Amino acid sequence: MDRRELASLLEQCGSLEHPAHSADYRLAACTVRLHCSAPELFQEIHDVLSPTFGGERAAELPAGGWRFAVMVSDAWDFERFAQAAEGETVIAQSTGYRTLRGKVLEDATVRYVANTESGNLIAVDNVRKLAAAIGRKPDSSLILDASATIRNILRSELERRGGFVLHSSSLRVKDKGVAIIGEKGAGKSTLLMEWLMNAGAACVGPDRTFFWKDRQGIRFSGWPSEIRLKAETVAEYPGLQAFVHQDPALWNGEKYEIPLQRLSSWHVPVAREVPLHVVIFKQYVPDMPDFQVEPLHRREDMIRELKSSLYTPEDPNYPNWIGVPNQSEEKAEDTLLHTPGLRFIKLTGGGSRERLLNLAQELVFDEAYEQRTYYP
Structure with a gap:
């Protein structure tokens, strides 16, 4: 997939808005608003995050908050993305932990990571504070990728504030x-x-x-x-x-x-x-x-x-x-x-x-x- 197609996918995620499939997760003064394209995805992710991050949605997203979308899309093509990426990238490696591998493309302020293990796409725009997890199926791997990324965004925002x-x-x-x-x-x-x-x-x-x-x-x-x-x-x-x-x-x-x-x-x-x-x-x-x-x-x-x-x-x-x-x-x-x-x-x-x-x-x-x- 070329960068234009990836940007289009991210824009689709950014336009997702369904109050019934949405919630705010907070850590101290840090907030991520989740939007899901399907109710079953929302419920599964909410069950993972809500015990520690709550899930009560405010009328407006607090200043500095992130928007995070989870979407199932036939337009996402892992193989085409892999061809465009420059080889396989070791995302994280540590003694005693499994090694995570993925294909990575960066375009201006956006980083696109295709998780080789799950086949899902994770896109993060640090300037607009917009992120997304996109897969072809509403399965457990998409729930795991979405939950982990939301957790990591909250962690990063907390650390930026001295946590x-x-x-x-x-x-x-x-x-x-x-x-x-x-x-x-x-x-x-x-x-x-x-x-x-x-x-x-x-x-x-x-x-x-x-x-x-x-x-x-x-x-x-x-x-x-x-x-x-x-x-x-x-x-x-x-x-x-x-x-x-x-x-x-x-x-x-x-x-x-x-x-x-x-x-x-x-x-x-x-x-x-x-x-x-x-x-x-x-x-x-x-x-x-x-x-x-x-x-x-x-x-x-x-x-x-x-x-x-x-x-x-x-x-x-x-x-x-x-x-x-x-x-x-x-x-x-x-x-x-x-x-x-x-x-x-x-x-x-x-x-x-x-x-x-x-x-x-x-x-x-x-x-x-x-x-x-x-x-x-």
């Missing part, structure tokens, strides 16, 4: 916002599950969390994803085990994957835009029979713990693969470390689940710990 993403499990327990940070296998999901199952907490982000500064301090919201749990973890909770066994599709061969939109049927609430109060750096040490608690006050100690949790451009979920400008994540350190009253605690060891939850509750709510604040 950032951390590899963390996050929740709201009573009136406290808690972020649990740690490397893979550190026990983030274990602590999250204990809070969700036994302490009435609301889930915010199972694995990654958006953070940003406002007048009151730091707020955070989740990333549309799944809670991924090993079979032995699920077996610890009979109610959860009964829930996942009702749907064999939740098992991916290695772990159970529970989408955030399914949590309501599991009687677990999902919260968004929560004030941050406590950051727990979790480290699992199997040969330690109990847990060691270390409040962190020194800047160098906190920076060391944060380093392993910052997401970098090598992550294939990073928005630069679709041409959305990315922002430096170095602001994460300064934002977190220069927020008066925010507490940082390192929790190391390998005791029982009951002991873990009781200790975590004490760290968050005990008045003695509340007085241990950090002021740079």
Whole structure:
């Protein structure tokens, strides 16, 4: 397909307007308005995005907001596009992740990316703040491409305003916002599950969390994803085990994957835009029979713990693969470390689940710990 045909497709997407198949998704002050050419597409995408980004449409699109269209079109031709593109491009590649490949064309302010895996087209115009996902079928691949691109646009806009993403499990327990940070296998999901199952907490982000500064301090919201749990973890909770066994599709061969939109049927609430109060750096040490608690006050100690949790451009979920400008994540350190009253605690060891939850509750709510604040 030549650039004129591609531009025509994008214009068709830009003219889509159907209130019944439309919603606004927000992250802090960032907004993307979704328009779909078919109701079934809209509902599927909305189910993915709404737990973390809402979906209440305003009368007018806020200033600086994006328009995003999802359209099924016979005019889209992957093979013709591939012939016009200059060879195959590795869009994103990282150790431990799959490599995403695609065909890329750029025309003035627009970047056209044909996802080789799905065969769909993603078009992004950064000047007009117009983007689209176009496929020949209203299938799951189009829903995935559209949802991922909307998520990445919101992330890019948040970063442009000084926000950032951390590899963390996050929740709201009573009136406290808690972020649990740690490397893979550190026990983030274990602590999250204990809070969700036994302490009435609301889930915010199972694995990654958006953070940003406002007048009151730091707020955070989740990333549309799944809670991924090993079979032995699920077996610890009979109610959860009964829930996942009702749907064999939740098992991916290695772990159970529970989408955030399914949590309501599991009687677990999902919260968004929560004030941050406590950051727990979790480290699992199997040969330690109990847990060691270390409040962190020194800047160098906190920076060391944060380093392993910052997401970098090598992550294939990073928005630069679709041409959305990315922002430096170095602001994460300064934002977190220069927020008066925010507490940082390192929790190391390998005791029982009951002991873990009781200790975590004490760290968050005990008045003695509340007085241990950090002021740079």
